[in-house]
Amino acid sequence: MRNYLIVSAAAAVAMLAFSPAARGQNAAQQTHVPDISGVWQVTKFQPKLFPNGGAPFKPWGEARFKEANPETNDPNLGCLPEGIPRFMFVPLPMEIFQAPTRVVIIREGTQVMRQIYMNRQHRNDLYPTYSGDSIGKWEGDTLVVDTIGFNDKTWIDSGGLPHSEALHVVERIRRLDHDTLVDDVMIEDPMAYTKPFTAQQVYKLKPGWEIQELVCTENNKYTYHGK
Amino acid sequence: MRNNLLLIPVTAVLLLLSLAGSAYAHHATASFDMTQSTTVKGTVTGFDWTNPHAYIYLDVKNGKGAIEKWSVELGTIGMLARAGWKRDTVKAGDEITAVGNRAKDGRPVIRFEKIVFASGQELTSNVQ
Numbered sequence: 210m211r212n213y214l215i216v217s218a219a220a221a222v223a224m225l226a227f228s229p230a231a232r233g234q235n236a237a238q239q240t241h242v243p244d245i246s247g248v249w250q251v252t253k254f255q256p257k258l259f260p261n262g263g264a265p266f267k268p269w270g271e272a273r274f275k276e277a278n279p280e281t282n283d284p285n286l287g288c289l290p291e292g293i294p295r296f297m298f299v300p301l302p303m304e305i306f307q308a309p310t311r312v313v314i315i316r317e318g319t320q321v322m323r324q325i326y327m328n329r330q331h332r333n334d335l336y337p338t339y340s341g342d343s344i345g346k347w348e349g350d351t352l353v354v355d356t357i358g359f360n361d362k363t364w365i366d367s368g369g370l371p372h373s374e375a376l377h378v379v380e381r382i383r384r385l386d387h388d389t390l391v392d393d394v395m396i397e398d399p400m401a402y403t404k405p406f407t408a409q410q411v412y413k414l415k416p417g418w419e420i421q422e423l424v425c426t427e428n429n430k431y432t433y434h435g436k
Numbered sequence: 437m438r439n440n441l442l443l444i445p446v447t448a449v450l451l452l453l454s455l456a457g458s459a460y461a462h463h464a465t466a467s468f469d470m471t472q473s474t475t476v477k478g479t480v481t482g483f484d485w486t487n488p489h490a491y492i493y494l495d496v497k498n499g500k501g502a503i504e505k506w507s508v509e510l511g512t513i514g515m516l517a518r519a520g521w522k523r524d525t526v527k528a529g530d531e532i533t534a535v536g537n538r539a540k541d542g543r544p545v546i547r548f549e550k551i552v553f554a555s556g557q558e559l560t561s562n563v564q
Contacts, residue, residue: 256465279466288488301512317514319488421514428486431467 239347245312245382246305248420249390249412254300257368258408270371270401277369284363287433288425290320290339292363293356294378294394297410304420312345312352317423325354332358337374339363351383362436365396366408373400388414468537468547476506476546480530485523487512492526492534492551496544506544508534508551511561518563525559526551 258264266274276282285291291299296316303316312325325345335342337360345354356378365372379395390412397405478496490510495503510516513523526532531554536546550560 283466301515317512418518421512421517423487423512423514425488427488428484428491429488430491 239349242307242347243350243352243384244307245352245384245390246307248302248304248415248418250302250415250418251298251300252411252413255298255408255410256366258366258370258406259368264370265403265406267399267401267403269373270398273371273401274369277364277371279367279369282433282435283367283369284433284435285319285367286429286431287435288319288429289433290363291318292320292339292359293323293341293343294380294392294396294408295363295365295367296320296323296340297380297392297394298366298408301423302415302418302420303412312354315420317421319423319425321423325352331355337361341376341378348381351381354378354380354382356380371401372396372398375400385411390414465537465547467539467541469540470537472537473535473549474538474546475533475535476508477531477533478506480526480528480532481505482528483523483526485513487514490516490521492532492548494532494534504544506534506546508536509545509547515561515563519559519561521559530554 264270264274290296296314296318297303299316299318301317303314303318306313306315310327312327314323314325315321316323320339323340323343325343327345329344331342331344335358338358339360339362341356342358343354343356345352347353357376359372359374359376361371361373361376363372364370365376376396376398378397381393383391385391392410392412394408394410395405396402396408476494476496478494480492481495482491482493484491484493490513492508492510494506494508496506498504510521513521533552534546534548535550535552536548539545539547548561550558552558
């Protein structure tokens with residue numbers, strides 16, 4: 210047990226080394242906070258981040274990818290959470306709320322809420338979860354979000370890109386103009402992939418839209434054959 | 437032709453792909469043959485105004501005069517509402533034509549792209 214704790218602590222330290230907080234960029238809280246609140250809808254649904262293949266798989270990642278079948282074991286078939294970053298790619302509206310300690314995103318989808326903790330470091334007592342632990346800070350007009358602490362039960366995209374518990378996601382979310390939001394996503398997972406890769410999701414503001422209830426288990430006729 | 441089962445495969449890949457995101461719900465389109473369009477005309481027997489999909493149930497008379505039980509899978513009710521749908525938009529007894537993509541495994545299920553009512557009114561999942 211003690212050895213396990215030491216290993217976990219070492220892993221947490223190693224992960225923190227990638228985080229903005231550990232690089233001392235979070236020392237001063239930005240006084241002007243940009244406004245990215247509102248209801249946003251993706252402009253283009255991108256089911257696969259590598260539509261023509263070519264994901265930089267390691268053998269572990271490739272084996273998991275070959276097991277992925279959108280007809281049978283997509284976690285969404287079981288109404289399970291999308292996880293991060295797939296949560297940000299769902300072509301249903303999401304609403305961003307901002308508070309001093311938190312950015313909260315609620316959305317229509319199987320996973321209804323995401324919390325981004327502002328101006329704190331990653332907790333050192335994390336256990337694996339679908340959404341991991343998201344921490345954020347402002348860099349000028351950009352919300353920089355660093356997320357670790359995932360379980361390995363979600364897909365990165367709708368095509369079945371897998372990940373391990375070592376997944377690390379860094380997002381840079383900013384308003385291009387009043388009506389346009391963009392999320393530039395960096396994804397790295399040293400167990401599944403040989404190198405980091407990126408994705409971009411663009412959203413349009415939807416004035417007048419409200420997030421509607423979506424109870425995914427109400428009448429789900431699909432069967433999820435996963436773990 | 438009224439009440440007849442119409443299965444009209446139409447190669448409309450580009451059109452359908454361009455619409456593919458609009459009816460997204462909780463899964464990808466993997467279960468449906470997105471390479472061809474299928475048209476089914478029949479009498480509504482039920483309408484589930486539910487998530488993660490709404491469903492229309494249809495009695496469709498096939499070429500031999502027998503009734504086939506079809507279902508039409510729609511999107512989430514939130515997005516349908518934004519596209520002008522209401523929970524009573526479709527009622528039992530309505531004669532409708534459904535256009536969409538049939539399940540790959542041959543089940544009498546289609547993922548809808550468009551519903552045409554007897555009046556000629558059409559509804560899609562496209563948000564205005």
